[in-house]
Amino acid sequence: MVNPLLEPVEHRDGKVFLPGNKVLLHLNLLRNRITEVGLEAFLTAVQYQVQVSKPKTSAKGPLGLLWLSLAKNCFDPQCPTYTMIQELMLPRDPVKAKVKEEEGTAI
Numbered sequence: 320m321v322n323p324l325l326e327p328v329e330h331r332d333g334k335v336f337l338p339g340n341k342v343l344l345h346l347n348l349l350r351n352r353i354t355e356v357g358l359e360a361f362l363t364a365v366q367y368q369v370q371v372s373k374p375k376t377s378a379k380g381p382l383g384l385l386w387l388s389l390a391k392n393c394f395d396p397q398c399p400t401y402t403m404i405q406e407l408m409l410p411r412d413p414v415k416a417k418v419k420e421e422e423g424t425a426i
Contacts, residue, residue: 341368341371341372343383346386348387348388349392358389361387362400362403365404369411371383384408386411
């Protein structure tokens with residue numbers, strides 16, 4: 320097990336970024352009073368994970384968050400930031416990807 324405090328950090332634009340947990344697959348944050356400000360942070364995290372977890376030939380399995388539930392929090396479900404998070408997460412969700420694949424072969 321790797322200690323998260325010993326993980327390498329990245330320095331960008333005068334800020335320190337800790338890449339974070341790349342093993343966590345499912346995160347349920349329903350009803351946590353997350354606001355649009357919090358959504359911005361989640362969007363940044365999801366964008367980063369999408370960028371660094373592009374499929375590689377040596378990958379042993381999924382890398383990074385595959386399922387994120389942020390519903391029923393303190394923001395409008397039609398909020399553009401929430402919509403963007405949903406769009407980024409949709410292709411990462413193996414259950415939804417499998418359903419979509421099955422729908423495509425049924426036609």
